[in-house]
Amino acid sequence: MSSMAQSVQETSAEHGARMMRFWLVVICAIIAFLAFYLAASRFYYKSPTGMFTDVATWLGNIGAALVSFEGGFFTWLGRVVVAAINVAPLFTVIYFAGMLWRLYRWVVEEHPRPASANPLFDRHFRGIFSELVVFTALAAFVWWIVGNTVDNLHRLGKPPGFDFLGTTAGFGINQILFLDYSETSSYGKALLAGLLNTIVLSLAGIVLATIIGFIIGIMRLSHNWVISQLAYWYVEFFRNVPLLLQIFVWYHVVLKPLPGPRQSLTVADSIFINNRGIYSPKPIFTDAWWFVVAAFVFGIIASWFIARWAHRRQMETGQPFPVVRTALALILGLPILVYFLVGQPVSFNYPELRGFNYQGGMRIIPEFMAMLLALSIYTGAFIGEIVRAGIQAVPHGQTEASLSLGLARGQMLRLVIIPQALRVIIPPLTSQYLNLTKNSSLAVAIAYPDLVAVGGIVLNQSGRELEVIAIWMLIYLSLSLATSAFMNWYNAKMKLVER
Amino acid sequence: MKKLAALALGAVMTAAMAVSAQAGTLEDVKKKGFVQCGVSQGLPGFSNPDDKGNWTGLDVDFCRAVAAAVFGDPNKVKFTPLSAKERFTALRSGEVDILSRNTTWTMQRDTELGLNFAGVNYYDGQGFMVRKSLGVTSALQLNGAAVCTNTGTTTELNVADYFRAHKMQYEVVAFEKADEVVKAYDEGRCDVYTTDRSGLAAQRLKLKNPDEHIILPEIISKEPLGPVVRHGDDQWFDIVKWTLFAMINAEELGVTSKNVDEMKKSTNPSIRRLLGVEGKFGENIGLGSDWAYNIIKHVGNYGESYDRNVGPKTPLGLARGLNALWNKGGIMYAPPVR
Numbered sequence: 056m057s058s059m060a061q062s063v064q065e066t067s068a069e070h071g072a073r074m075m076r077f078w079l080v081v082i083c084a085i086i087a088f089l090a091f092y093l094a095a096s097r098f099y100y101k102s103p104t105g106m107f108t109d110v111a112t113w114l115g116n117i118g119a120a121l122v123s124f125e126g127g128f129f130t131w132l133g134r135v136v137v138a139a140i141n142v143a144p145l146f147t148v149i150y151f152a153g154m155l156w157r158l159y160r161w162v163v164e165e166h167p168r169p170a171s172a173n174p175l176f177d178r179h180f181r182g183i184f185s186e187l188v189v190f191t192a193l194a195a196f197v198w199w200i201v202g203n204t205v206d207n208l209h210r211l212g213k214p215p216g217f218d219f220l221g222t223t224a225g226f227g228i229n230q231i232l233f234l235d236y237s238e239t240s241s242y243g244k245a246l247l248a249g250l251l252n253t254i255v256l257s258l259a260g261i262v263l264a265t266i267i268g269f270i271i272g273i274m275r276l277s278h279n280w281v282i283s284q285l286a287y288w289y290v291e292f293f294r295n296v297p298l299l300l301q302i303f304v305w306y307h308v309v310l311k312p313l314p315g316p317r318q319s320l321t322v323a324d325s326i327f328i329n330n331r332g333i334y335s336p337k338p339i340f341t342d343a344w345w346f347v348v349a350a351f352v353f354g355i356i357a358s359w360f361i362a363r364w365a366h367r368r369q370m371e372t373g374q375p376f377p378v379v380r381t382a383l384a385l386i387l388g389l390p391i392l393v394y395f396l397v398g399q400p401v402s403f404n405y406p407e408l409r410g411f412n413y414q415g416g417m418r419i420i421p422e423f424m425a426m427l428l429a430l431s432i433y434t435g436a437f438i439g440e441i442v443r444a445g446i447q448a449v450p451h452g453q454t455e456a457s458l459s460l461g462l463a464r465g466q467m468l469r470l471v472i473i474p475q476a477l478r479v480i481i482p483p484l485t486s487q488y489l490n491l492t493k494n495s496s497l498a499v500a501i502a503y504p505d506l507v508a509v510g511g512i513v514l515n516q517s518g519r520e521l522e523v524i525a526i527w528m529l530i531y532l533s534l535s536l537a538t539s540a541f542m543n544w545y546n547a548k549m550k551l552v553e554r
Numbered sequence: 555m556k557k558l559a560a561l562a563l564g565a566v567m568t569a570a571m572a573v574s575a576q577a578g579t580l581e582d583v584k585k586k587g588f589v590q591c592g593v594s595q596g597l598p599g600f601s602n603p604d605d606k607g608n609w610t611g612l613d614v615d616f617c618r619a620v621a622a623a624v625f626g627d628p629n630k631v632k633f634t635p636l637s638a639k640e641r642f643t644a645l646r647s648g649e650v651d652i653l654s655r656n657t658t659w660t661m662q663r664d665t666e667l668g669l670n671f672a673g674v675n676y677y678d679g680q681g682f683m684v685r686k687s688l689g690v691t692s693a694l695q696l697n698g699a700a701v702c703t704n705t706g707t708t709t710e711l712n713v714a715d716y717f718r719a720h721k722m723q724y725e726v727v728a729f730e731k732a733d734e735v736v737k738a739y740d741e742g743r744c745d746v747y748t749t750d751r752s753g754l755a756a757q758r759l760k761l762k763n764p765d766e767h768i769i770l771p772e773i774i775s776k777e778p779l780g781p782v783v784r785h786g787d788d789q790w791f792d793i794v795k796w797t798l799f800a801m802i803n804a805e806e807l808g809v810t811s812k813n814v815d816e817m818k819k820s821t822n823p824s825i826r827r828l829l830g831v832e833g834k835f836g837e838n839i840g841l842g843s844d845w846a847y848n849i850i851k852h853v854g855n856y857g858e859s860y861d862r863n864v865g866p867k868t869p870l871g872l873a874r875g876l877n878a879l880w881n882k883g884g885i886m887y888a889p890p891v892r
């Protein structure tokens with residue numbers, strides 16, 4: 056319907072409302088423009104066109120930077136971040152344009168209008184208007200902060216940027232996993248090494264804490280008074296002593312009584328324990344090892360198909376199939392068989408005492424041991440309570456019902472109680488996993504080189520507070536989001552059991 | 555660590571504020587009535603609190619000297635203990651007015667990090683300490699050793715350079731808190747403890763059996779330690795710089811805390827200028843004409859402070875060596891007051 060035709064029959068009240076709407080749009084447009092102009096001019100103190108020149112230069116540099124990986128990679132990464140910050144106002148312009156377009160549509164188009172002539176009582180208009188106001192305020196605030204920071208850093212002679220990540224680090228790190236870091240590597244690589252140390256510590260901690268937690272939770276429900284009291288006191292004690300204190304105690308408990316390298320405790324002439332860590336033989340795989348790996352992968356895939364087939368058959372005919380035993384045979388038995396068939400394709404590199412310390416083999420440093428013990432024992436106490444609550448949340452009627460259906464005790468636990476308990480357990484368990492990951496940052500106290508410890512060194516040696524903090528926040532946020540995403544997925548999967 | 559994060563956030567916040575306080579440290583200091591001085595978390599001889607929380611040491615004396623120059627009162631100073639890792643962030647974010655904490659003057663700190671070194675109050679070099687029982691006599695025998703040290707220091711960089719240059723393996727165990735380094739080394743986590751040699755002499759006193767440890771002869775780096783201020787306030791930089799020069803010049807001219815009152819009557823023009831009897835040197839840096847008199851009267855000259863805190867008669871027992879005056883076989887040298 057054309058608006059012209061409509062306006063002919065307009066009453067004066069309708070006309071007033073229309074004019075009011077028109078002026079509101081004009082006001083919105085002015086607010087939007089002013090906000091954008093203020094923010095953008097604050098940020099681009101040089102000139103508005105500077106932004107486009109900068110972005111073009113950076114895009115041009117990306118190609119060149121990609122040529123050499125290490126320094127280049129981080130330079131590149133930094134440029135992308137800076138470029139993203141720079142084009143943000145561009146997106147804002149687009150966003151404002153979109154909003155104005157929506158307002159315009161609202162003026163010219165027919166929407167179900169309320170009786171009132173006042174557009175502020177129109178839900179549709181209010182939606183657009185409040186969104187615009189909130190967004191403008193937010194954008195102005197963000198730009199004010201970012202603009203000031205950039206300005207002041209320029210004035211201090213430290214323009215922000217991530218180029219420093221490509222600079223030579225120059226310091227050593229005492230646990231390097233899956234990387235070839237040395238003192239001549241870059242700050243970026245040092246941070247990567249720290250990140251890997253955080254991830255490995257957190258994962259190991261999560262697994263161990265879960266095991267401890269389930270044991271404690273189940274012990275706590277035991278009918279045996281001594282066992283349940285033991286679990287009770289475990290929980291009360293470890294939950295209430297500050298974690299940092301526990302970390303220090305474990306570190307010095309691990310360190311103090313252990314002998315020096317020359318008087319190491321020895322297990323079977325191949326594992327050595329001393330105050331520098333636990334050393335064990337390191338497996339060295341020959342090419343034939345791949346057959347074993349292939350057998351293992353095959354075992355997993357075959358087990359999966361067998362489980363599906365067995366499930367379907369049981370649904371149709373009611374005949375059970377020993378899936379677990381078959382799968383075990385396939386996943387463990389088969390590779391072991393292949394291992395011997397291809398002639399044991401593994402040799403071992405034994406640690407040996409050379410000079411001050413053991414060299415070669417595999418090693419767990421005492422700082423890792425102490426962190427792992429402290430984190431998993433502490434978090435295990437919380438998880439124990441969660442498990443107890445989860446199991447107790449399943450009504451006793453469920454037990455009675457499954458027993459009267461003729462399920463065996465194991466079947467009852469596996470098929471009825473645990474699936475229902477897990478629904479209650481998983482959400483709080485997720486937050487414990489997140490806590491453990493964040494608590495792993497206390498590692499800095501005992502020289503375990505996690506992300507915070509290494510990041511702190513980088514921050515101090517390079518003087519890049521802003522950038523390092525941004526990296527910390529981004530990484531811990533991503534780790535947390537990844538953990539919750541995984542746990543949410545698992546939770547959703549577990550929920551299906553409920554049907 | 556929490557503190558480092560807080561400080562760093564503080565620095566970021568300061569950067570985010572519209573007007574970051576840059577110049578005017580002297581006015582700020584006068585307004586609040588004391589000098590806020592960043593020191594170590596406890597390094598005997600340099601900056602160390604006693605049971606009652608009274609700070610003493612060479613670096614602490616320097617803070618008091620600045621307070622004496624500004625207020626005529628060496629007690630108008632407050633101390634902020636800082637780990638090596640936190641110190642620059644604390645200084646830059648305005649948490650402290652001066653950093654007087656065995657800090658090595660390096661080019662990167664002086665330029666990129668936005669700091670100004672006011673001079674050198676202790677010429678040092680990095681060394682290694684080991685257990686005597688290891689039978690090691692030279693740093694070149696340390697291949698494969700585990701080395702304990704502090705993070706955020708020149709130390710952790712030098713040790714990496716040294717071992718790499720001599721193609722030796724090592725494992726670095728780097729703690730943030732100096733006391734944790736001492737503890738870990740004492741418990742046998744490391745074969746070697748490395749830091750500035752003055753620091754080794756000081757930290758050694760904290761070991762269970764100091765006599766069971768030796769400091770190896772090698773000096774692997776230059777560590778000129780001195781007080782630091784932040785960029786952007788020339789007047790404050792001048793005050794801190796000339797506080798140090800006044801102490802060194804006083805020693806050279808034989809002016810001590812005991813004889814400073816008589817020295818005011820001296821006919822030596824250098825002494826007369828230093829003590830404000832002649833010229834307007836104090837006024838020109840925004841202080842009273844008796845600025846240097848107050849420093850010497852209340853804190854003493856450089857030599858007095860050295861002897862009292864780290865000299866041969868103290869538990870640290872450090873000979874003057876490089877830190878003797880330039881005309882007494884060392885390299886301590888201050889530009890003239892004129």
Ligand SMILES: N[C@@H](CCC(=O)N[C@@H](CS)C(=O)NCC(=O)O)C(=O)O
Nearest residue numbers: 594595596638657658707708732753
């Ligand atoms: N001079 C070196 C090292 C300074 C340093 O922090 N040394 C440690 C070990 S002696 C220290 O003073 N610790 C005392 C403390 O942190 O309280 C530098 O400026 O980086």
